[in-house]
Amino acid sequence: MNEFEFIKNIKKKYGLDLVGDDCAVLPKDNENDLLLTADMIVEEIDFKLDWTTPQLLGQRSLAVSLSDIAAMGGDVTWGMLSIGVPEHLWEPRFLDAFYEGWHDLAAMYEVDLVGGDVSRTTNRFVIDSIVGGIVPKGKAILRSGARCGDGVFVSGPLGGAAAGLKLLKEGMRYDPKSSDPQSLMILKQLRPLPQLRLGKQLQEDGLATSMIDLSDGLSSDIAHICRASGTGARIFAEEMPFDADLLEVAGSVDEMLELTLHGGEDFELLFTGNSEKISAAGLSDVFRIGEITDNPGVIEVVRGGTTELLPAKGYRHF
Amino acid sequence: MNEFEFIKNIKKKYGLDLVGDDCAVLPKDNENDLLLTADMIVEEIDFKLDWTTPQLLGQRSLAVSLSDIAAMGGDVTWGMLSIGVPEHLWEPRFLDAFYEGWHDLAAMYEVDLVGGDVSRTTNRFVIDSIVGGIVPKGKAILRSGARCGDGVFVSGPLGGAAAGLKLLKEGMRYDPKSSDPQSLMILKQLRPLPQLRLGKQLQEDGLATSMIDLSDGLSSDIAHICRASGTGARIFAEEMPFDADLLEVAGSVDEMLELTLHGGEDFELLFTGNSEKISAAGLSDVFRIGEITDNPGVIEVVRGGTTELLPAKGYRHF
Numbered sequence: 001m002n003e004f005e006f007i008k009n010i011k012k013k014y015g016l017d018l019v020g021d022d023c024a025v026l027p028k029d030n031e032n033d034l035l036l037t038a039d040m041i042v043e044e045i046d047f048k049l050d051w052t053t054p055q056l057l058g059q060r061s062l063a064v065s066l067s068d069i070a071a072m073g074g075d076v077t078w079g080m081l082s083i084g085v086p087e088h089l090w091e092p093r094f095l096d097a098f099y100e101g102w103h104d105l106a107a108m109y110e111v112d113l114v115g116g117d118v119s120r121t122t123n124r125f126v127i128d129s130i131v132g133g134i135v136p137k138g139k140a141i142l143r144s145g146a147r148c149g150d151g152v153f154v155s156g157p158l159g160g161a162a163a164g165l166k167l168l169k170e171g172m173r174y175d176p177k178s179s180d181p182q183s184l185m186i187l188k189q190l191r192p193l194p195q196l197r198l199g200k201q202l203q204e205d206g207l208a209t210s211m212i213d214l215s216d217g218l219s220s221d222i223a224h225i226c227r228a229s230g231t232g233a234r235i236f237a238e239e240m241p242f243d244a245d246l247l248e249v250a251g252s253v254d255e256m257l258e259l260t261l262h263g264g265e266d267f268e269l270l271f272t273g274n275s276e277k278i279s280a281a282g283l284s285d286v287f288r289i290g291e292i293t294d295n296p297g298v299i300e301v302v303r304g305g306t307t308e309l310l311p312a313k314g315y316r317h318f
Numbered sequence: 319m320n321e322f323e324f325i326k327n328i329k330k331k332y333g334l335d336l337v338g339d340d341c342a343v344l345p346k347d348n349e350n351d352l353l354l355t356a357d358m359i360v361e362e363i364d365f366k367l368d369w370t371t372p373q374l375l376g377q378r379s380l381a382v383s384l385s386d387i388a389a390m391g392g393d394v395t396w397g398m399l400s401i402g403v404p405e406h407l408w409e410p411r412f413l414d415a416f417y418e419g420w421h422d423l424a425a426m427y428e429v430d431l432v433g434g435d436v437s438r439t440t441n442r443f444v445i446d447s448i449v450g451g452i453v454p455k456g457k458a459i460l461r462s463g464a465r466c467g468d469g470v471f472v473s474g475p476l477g478g479a480a481a482g483l484k485l486l487k488e489g490m491r492y493d494p495k496s497s498d499p500q501s502l503m504i505l506k507q508l509r510p511l512p513q514l515r516l517g518k519q520l521q522e523d524g525l526a527t528s529m530i531d532l533s534d535g536l537s538s539d540i541a542h543i544c545r546a547s548g549t550g551a552r553i554f555a556e557e558m559p560f561d562a563d564l565l566e567v568a569g570s571v572d573e574m575l576e577l578t579l580h581g582g583e584d585f586e587l588l589f590t591g592n593s594e595k596i597s598a599a600g601l602s603d604v605f606r607i608g609e610i611t612d613n614p615g616v617i618e619v620v621r622g623g624t625t626e627l628l629p630a631k632g633y634r635h636f
Contacts, residue, residue, distance in 0.1 A: 040436070042402050122441075
């Protein structure tokens with residue numbers, strides 16, 4: 001059992017997967033439901049301190065949770081931040097920059113920090129990011145609403161974050177002064193941008209039948225939608241929107257496809273819906289990459305006229 | 319700067335202490351406010367695995383957060399649980415027992431587990447317990463409402479949890495088959511019981527002007543109330559309710575006082591209010607231990623007719 005399976009199993013077994021969605025949906029008042037999400041982010045598992053800056057880490061901690069709210073079509077309202085800090089990081093410069101990053105992104109989306117906790121840890125920095133949002137009652141976009149014939153869409157070019165991760169692993173580091181393709185892709189890995197505006201628009205206009213954010217990777221995330229919806233899906237490799245700079249990092253189209261199909265953490269939205277309506281809505285940066293089929297659990301990829309099964313190879317951690 | 323100061327400072331500096339109370343209070347609907355609390359609990363900092371059982375640890379993770387809801391006079395509704403699990407604990411027996419403990423206590427208070435996250439850690443078990451509750455609009459009992467002349471009350475005998483911690487440090491271990499005083503005090507440390515019923519009653523009957531739960535220790539927690547309320551307090555040492563078995567562990571009355579005044583984690587409620595009204599309410603297990611004064615920030619302890627300053631020596635971690 002690998003880590004991915006382990007985590008999936010315990011979430012399912014112990015009820016953390018109650019709704020099986022990016023957020024829990026609870027009744028709030030007569031008009032709205034409450035959306036809740038928590039993301040635990042651990043040093044040396046989800047990030048390395050020498051790969052990022054404290055400020056980017058603060059931003060990323062909030063961004064991954066905002067992305068969960070976006071994936072339900074919701075609006076974000078408050079955040080809590082629990083951190084465990086090892087003694088060697090008890091220095092104002094580090095924590096100032098970390099919270100500054102969090103608050104910078106929070107200000108963009110009008111998120112208030114309302115609480116959280118602080119503990120000591122023995123040696124690693126640990127973050128639990130908790131975000132609450134709202135969505136009109138009964139209108140949260142779930143993973144379970146995809147129907148045969150729906151188109152499959154993504155909200156932007158893919159593969160950049162995975163390519164950035166590859167560069168970090170190879171020893172490259174983020175250079176704030178550089179705007180070369182490598183640095184931009186590293187920044188995509190270190191500072192994902194949540195698609196809150198688009199998620200909300202899709203919800204308000206009733207355009208998405210199901211939605212998820214691309215955290216694990218397309219191949220895994222489309223499988224989540226198909227499992228929840230009782231459908232299959234067919235992805236057209238030729239329609240995949242590659243990150244503009246991806247060819248600079250990937251040596252071949254095969255590798256570009258590998259990064260876009262299986263590399264996660266782009267935090268774009270993956271959604272399904274009526275293809276004509278979505279095309280007619282004039283949404284910018286939305287790409288149709290496939291269609292929902294009535295073949296439950298079967299995810300296919302079509303490339304150069306041949307069809308193969310697409311294994312769920314996405315992952316969350318490096 | 320010690321750890322206690324460090325944590326206090328960063329909570330204040332970065333806005334985690336926004337409301338400065340046990341829970342954040344947010345508007346929910348026309349009738350109720352939403353209460354939110356998060357507690358991060360770290361192996362080797364807040365607990366040791368060989369001191370407890372996975373089941374007791376699961377219970378305790380929820381109990382400390384329920385106690386925060388109790389301290390606001392609220393009702394609990396949902397919980398989230400984020401855990402970071404090192405690879406050597408990826409075994410169903412451990413996690414089954416941990417979640418069983420959580421769910422046992424949750425069932426007692428009708429708390430639903432609605433979400434959370436699971437991550438890997440490098441070597442230590444980390445828990446972030448998040449709990450949401452409700453309280454009638456504007457009725458949350460804050461730390462800031464104490465007034466000169468109010469009595470100071472606690473909801474039960476103190477010192478048991480601190481004595482249990484002392485025994486654990488000395489090498490004793492929890493024995494579920496034993497009912498001797500030592501085992502009972504260790505159990506008080508390992509399985510605190512949140513005072514939700516009493517907290518809610520105090521709120522409904524309008525009896526408490528301020529409230530906090532005893533997590534840091536009486537000397538620190540009364541200081542929190544005085545700081546928030548702009549008052550002082552006078553504690554009567556002779557009125558302190560000692561845990562029934564405390565003398566078995568403490569060698570002297572001095573040591574018993576040390577444990578009850580400064581040892582934390584009893585998770586009883588500390589509250590203030592009109593002494594006559596509270597006495598007349600016939601609450602069981604409620605002890606009047608002092609009074610609020612108009613001497614801002616000055617906490618005194620009266621013993622044998624002499625009055626001394628009471629330093630805030632409480633702590634949270636071992």
